[in-house]
Amino acid sequence: MREVKIKIDGREFTATEGMTILEAVRKAGYEVPTLCYHDGLSPHGGCRLCVVEVKGSPRLLTSCTTPVADGMEVFVNTDRVKEARKFVMNLIMTERNHFCMFCEKSGRYEETDCELQKRAYEVQIEHFPFPVYVDKYPVDTSSPVMVTDHNRCILCGRCVRVCSEIVANSTLDFSFRGSKTLIAADTGLNKGESSCISCGACMQVCPAGAIFSKFGGYKGKKSLCEKVETFCPICGVGCETTNYVRYNNIVEIEGAGLAKRTLDGGQLCEKGRYGPIMESRNRISIPLIRDAKGRFVEATYGEAVNKVVQLLKANSPDQIAFRASSFLPAEDLAYIKGFASKLGVEDIDTFDGDVYRNLSSFSGSKATYEDLLNADLILLVGGDIIKEHGVVGSYIRRAVRNKGAELMVISSMESKIERWAKEVKRIAEGSEGSVAVEYKEKISAASNPVIVLEGAGLLRNKEAIEPWLRLAEELSVKVMALAPTGNSLAAWELGVAPVSSNTLGKPKKLLFLFLGDIDSSYAPAEIAEIGYETVVLHSAYIDAMMKLSDVVLPGKSWLENEGTYKLLNGEVRKFTNILNAEDNAKSPREFLSDLANAMGLGTIDVSSLVSKL
Numbered sequence: 001m002r003e004v005k006i007k008i009d010g011r012e013f014t015a016t017e018g019m020t021i022l023e024a025v026r027k028a029g030y031e032v033p034t035l036c037y038h039d040g041l042s043p044h045g046g047c048r049l050c051v052v053e054v055k056g057s058p059r060l061l062t063s064c065t066t067p068v069a070d071g072m073e074v075f076v077n078t079d080r081v082k083e084a085r086k087f088v089m090n091l092i093m094t095e096r097n098h099f100c101m102f103c104e105k106s107g108r109y110e111e112t113d114c115e116l117q118k119r120a121y122e123v124q125i126e127h128f129p130f131p132v133y134v135d136k137y138p139v140d141t142s143s144p145v146m147v148t149d150h151n152r153c154i155l156c157g158r159c160v161r162v163c164s165e166i167v168a169n170s171t172l173d174f175s176f177r178g179s180k181t182l183i184a185a186d187t188g189l190n191k192g193e194s195s196c197i198s199c200g201a202c203m204q205v206c207p208a209g210a211i212f213s214k215f216g217g218y219k220g221k222k223s224l225c226e227k228v229e230t231f232c233p234i235c236g237v238g239c240e241t242t243n244y245v246r247y248n249n250i251v252e253i254e255g256a257g258l259a260k261r262t263l264d265g266g267q268l269c270e271k272g273r274y275g276p277i278m279e280s281r282n283r284i285s286i287p288l289i290r291d292a293k294g295r296f297v298e299a300t301y302g303e304a305v306n307k308v309v310q311l312l313k314a315n316s317p318d319q320i321a322f323r324a325s326s327f328l329p330a331e332d333l334a335y336i337k338g339f340a341s342k343l344g345v346e347d348i349d350t351f352d353g354d355v356y357r358n359l360s361s362f363s364g365s366k367a368t369y370e371d372l373l374n375a376d377l378i379l380l381v382g383g384d385i386i387k388e389h390g391v392v393g394s395y396i397r398r399a400v401r402n403k404g405a406e407l408m409v410i411s412s413m414e415s416k417i418e419r420w421a422k423e424v425k426r427i428a429e430g431s432e433g434s435v436a437v438e439y440k441e442k443i444s445a446a447s448n449p450v451i452v453l454e455g456a457g458l459l460r461n462k463e464a465i466e467p468w469l470r471l472a473e474e475l476s477v478k479v480m481a482l483a484p485t486g487n488s489l490a491a492w493e494l495g496v497a498p499v500s501s502n503t504l505g506k507p508k509k510l511l512f513l514f515l516g517d518i519d520s521s522y523a524p525a526e527i528a529e530i531g532y533e534t535v536v537l538h539s540a541y542i543d544a545m546m547k548l549s550d551v552v553l554p555g556k557s558w559l560e561n562e563g564t565y566k567l568l569n570g571e572v573r574k575f576t577n578i579l580n581a582e583d584n585a586k587s588p589r590e591f592l593s594d595l596a597n598a599m600g601l602g603t604i605d606v607s608s609l610v611s612k613l
C-alpha cells in the first residue's frame with residue numbers, strides 16, 4: 001500500500017492509503033470519540049460522533065468511514081467539531097431511556113462501565129436540552145445469560161456486526177423503522193428462543209447498558225476490578241480471556257481483544273464466558289475421613305495425609321489405581337504419574353484416556369483451523385459443537401457462509417449448528433460409524449473435505465470412530481478430533497493416559513481419584529466398576545463420589561490452579577490462576593508432594609516432563 005501525506009491540526013504525518021481518517025488520526029496519537037465504531041468490525045458510520053473537519057469539505061465528515069487521501073488536512077478538535085459532537089450526543093441521550101442513575105453500568109467518569117456515559121462526560125453534557133422521548137421498548141430476559149433492554153439501545157449496530165462478522169451466527173439485525181427500530185433476533189424472536197448461541201460477543205461490544213450479563217449485577221464495576229489476562233483452558237481451544245476479579249470473585253469474563261485478532265476474533269463461547277461465573281456447586285472445604293461407623297469426620301490436613309500414608313503402606317502397588325481428570329494442568333498430571341511410578345503403580349489413567357487410545361491408530365493428517373475455514377465439505381460427526389467447542393463452530397459457519405462449504409451433520413443430538421447444515425443425519429449415539437461409508441462418494445468429489453469428530457461420547461467409542469478414521473486414511477481426508485477436556489493431549493503425551501489399557505480396570509483395593517473440577521458422572525462407568533475397597537477423593541467440589549469415598553481432600557478449582565496446558569492445535573500455554581485458592585484447597589501436586597515427603601519418597605521432578613510437551 002502507498003504511503004500518503006496528511007496534516008492533522010497543522011502537523012504533518014504519513015498514513016497508508018486505504019486507512020480511514022480515524023485510523024490515521026489514532027496512529028498519529030490523537031483521540032477522536034467514537035460510539036458505533038469498534039476495532040475489527042466493519043465501519044457503520046451511524047452515530048456521527050467521530051466527525052472531523054477536512055479542509056475543502058463543506059460538511060463535517062465521519063472519520064470512521066472516510067478514507068485518507070494524499071494532501072488531506074484534517075482538524076480533529078475545532079469548536080465546530082466539538083459543537084457537532086455535543087449535538088450528536090444530546091440527540092442520542094434524549095432518544096430512549098438514558099437516565100444513567102438507574103443503570104447498572106453507570107458510574108463516575110473513571111468508574112463507569114458504559115462507553116455512552118463516558119462519551120457524554122467527555123462532551124460535557126450536564127442536562128438534556130431537548131425534550132426526552134421516552135416510549136416503552138421491550139426488555140428481553142429470555143436468554144439464559146444476558147438481558148437486552150431496548151430502552152437503552154442507541155442503535156449503533158455493533159452487536160449486529162459482531163454477531164455476523166466475528167461469531168458468524170447472524171442472529172441479530174435491525175428491524176422496523178424510525179423511532180420503532182429495534183435490534184431483533186431472527187427478525188423478531190426473543191433471544192432465548194432464537195438461533196442465538198449465548199456467546200456474549202454482542203454483550204461485550206455493546207457501548208450502552210442495552211445488553212448486560214445476568215450474573216454481573218451488584219458485583220461492582222469492571223473499573224474497580226483487578227484484571228487477569230490469561231486464556232480459557234476448558235475445552236482445549238484456548239481462547240484468550242480478560243477476567244475482571246473483585247473480592248476473589250469473577251465479575252465478568254471478556255474475550256481479549258474481541259474483534260481485533262485475526263483467526264478467532266477474540267470470541268468466547270457460552271461455557272468460557274459464563275461457565276465460571278455460573279458455577280454453583282459447593283466446595284469441599286475441609287479434609288474428611290470416614291470413621292469406624294462409616295461417618296465422615298472432619299480432619300486436619302496432616303491427619304488426612306497420615307491416613308492416606310497408612311492406606312498406601314497397607315496396599316501393594318498392584319492393588320492401587322490412579323484416575324485423574326485431563327482438565328488438570330500438566331504439572332499435576334505429571335506429578336500424579338511421577339508419584340505412581342515411585343510407588344510402582346501401573347494402573348493409571350485419565351477419565352478420557354480412550355480418546356487418544358482410539359485415535360492412536362490414525363495415520364492420516366490432522367486438520368488445522370485454517371483447513372476448516374478453507375474446507376468445501378465438512379462432515380461434523382458426534383456431539384454438539386456449540387456446547388463443546390463453541391468457537392470452532394464459528395469456523396464452520398464462516399466456511400459455510402463465506403466460502404460456500406457444505407456442512408453435513410451426523411449426530412444423535414440436536415445442535416444450533418444445524419441451521420447451517422445442508423444435511424442432518426440423526427443417528428443413535430454410538431452408531432455414527434455405521435454410516436461413514438455412505439459419505440464416500442461425496443467426500444471423493446470434494447476438493448478440501450474435512451471430517452470433524454466431536455466430543456467425549458463419540459471419541460471414547462472405538463466402534464463409532466474407526467470407520468471414519470479408516471475412510472479418512474483411504475481418501476486422504478484431514479481429520480479434526482475435538483477431545484473433550486482442556487488438557488487431554490498433555491495427559492496423553494505425558495503417559496498419564498497410557499497407550500495400552502491392558503493394566504486398567506482390574507479389581508483394585510485402593511483408588512485415588514483426582515477430579516479437579518469435573519463431575520464424577522463424567523468419569524466412565526469403569527470407575528464405579530473397578531472393584532475398589534477404599535477411595536481417596538481429591539476434588540474441588542462436593543460430588544456424588546463422596547458417598548463411596550473414605551478420605552476426601554479439598555482440591556483447587558482450575559480457576560485457582562496455574563499451570564501448563566497443551567491445546568488442541570498443539571500449542572503449549574501457561575495458564576495464570578484467576579482466583580486465589582480457597583483455604584485448605586491444594587492442587588494434586590501440592591497434596592502428592594506432601595504425601596511423598598511423609599513417605600520419604602524424595603523429590604518428584606516434573607519440570608523436565610512438562611518442558612517436553
Ligand code: SF4
Nearest residue numbers: 163196197199200202
Ligand atoms: S450472544 Fe452471540 S450469537 Fe447470540 S446474538 Fe449475541 S453475538 Fe449473536
Ligand code: SF4
Nearest residue numbers: 153154156157159206
Ligand atoms: S444493543 Fe447495544 S450494541 Fe446493539 S445496537 Fe443497541 S446499543 Fe448498539
Ligand code: SF4
Nearest residue numbers: 232235238239269272
Ligand atoms: S471455545 Fe473452549 S477455550 Fe474457547 S471459550 Fe469456549 S470453552 Fe473456553
Ligand code: FES
Nearest residue numbers: 045047048050064
Ligand atoms: S463512530 Fe464514526 S459514525 Fe459512529
